[in-house]
Amino acid sequence: MPAKILVCLDTDPQPSVFDGVVAVDAGVDHLFRHGGVTPADVQNLVYGAIFTRAPDELNNTAIFVGGSDVSAGEKVLAAVKETCFGPMRVSVMLDSNGSNTTAAAAVIAAGRHTDLSQSTVTVLAGTGSVGKRILLMLADDGARMRLGSRSLEHAQQVAEEVRHKAPNAVIECMVTTDEAGLRKSLDGANVVISSGPPGVELFPQRVRDDYPNLDVAIDLNAVPPLGIEGIEVVDKRVEQGSTICYGAIGVGGTKMKIHHAAIAKLFTANDLVFDATEIYELGKELEA
Structure with a gap:
């Protein structure tokens, strides 16, 4: 089975150590971490993620959008969604500044x-x-x-x-x-x-x-x-x-539980988008 790769697109100059540690604890095999990401950078980064594996293997690649500036993260998320097309897409999660979780x-x-x-x-x-x-x-x-x-x-x-x-x-x-x-x-x-x-x-x-x-x-x-x-x-x-x-x-314990579960679930499909509503619904499922 292909390794689980999480591509971290962080809008801060240095990618978040916190988000990297949580991803590893959630079972990610490899982290590709990019700092200072702007919407203009997204297309080539996403192309690198979607054109390196066959469509039926893309569930093993996912994208995490982070950083301290939530507005900047929202713009990067929009650019990721716009770049993906047809079967050539990977799941993506936004949690800039831990806002959603x-x-x-x-x-x-x-x-x-x-x-x-x-x-x-x-x-x-x-x-x-x-x-x-x-x-x-x-x-x-x-x-x-x-x-x-x-x-x-x-x-x-x-x-x-x-x-x-x-x-x-x-x-x-x-x-x-x-x-x-x-x-x-x-x-x-x-x-x-x-x-x-x-x-x-x-x-x-x-x-x-x-x-x-x-x-x-x-x-x-x-x-x-x-x-x-x-x-x-x-x-x-x-x-x-x-x-x-x-x-x-x-x-914080509930926040971490949701964060871990969301990262793990990214790798169950290649077309998931986890923003506020989706992360809240996942949290309620975990609470049930």
Whole structure:
């Protein structure tokens, strides 16, 4: 049987060591790692992947798009899909900055403790790369969403992007830079997910004290100060009153499980495309 080859197209100058290690642990035989990849580079790289093996062997070659810039990764993914044709294609996965696998792990964690189709979920800093994907996944499950952001205009733009992919998405956009806006976003919510940048506190304890009936609180920031005060980075299913809490490392085990499974599944066919929705569906299958 031909060796399993994963071609890593990383938009950063140095390809991610993290993504390389995960790929090896997922059973990949060989890694071909390319850094500083732009859409203009993609065609020749993909041609090298699809024209070196017979069509019935192309399931043994796959492409992983990574890097710290999710927008750049999305453009590279689009170029990969555009370059493949007919039977001459390989499966491809996008997980720039861990955005898809992290978002899937967070939403799956919330869904363990509440029916998301009957939930109102506040997503703080929801306009970032992980936040956007959380919104899309929540929309797939029929949740009502509150999108918190520093900019109402930016929030509305992101909401439209989500609705373009999920027309039935119910999203209310709110500015949460001050306490009044934060409280408004939390009124009536039973789940809060903080997906903000490292070292930025978004949900202080003095406000949390007034919302003791949250079902779930998830903080995806691992750098102090954390996004939700009072949640520890290693928290996993920790009960604080009636609220189940998760920190970034607390959801990390699920994220890694999804990441490994997605890499392995790339080699089951030559026409798979794993972006947010597909990775979330895979995560739910693993959780079942």
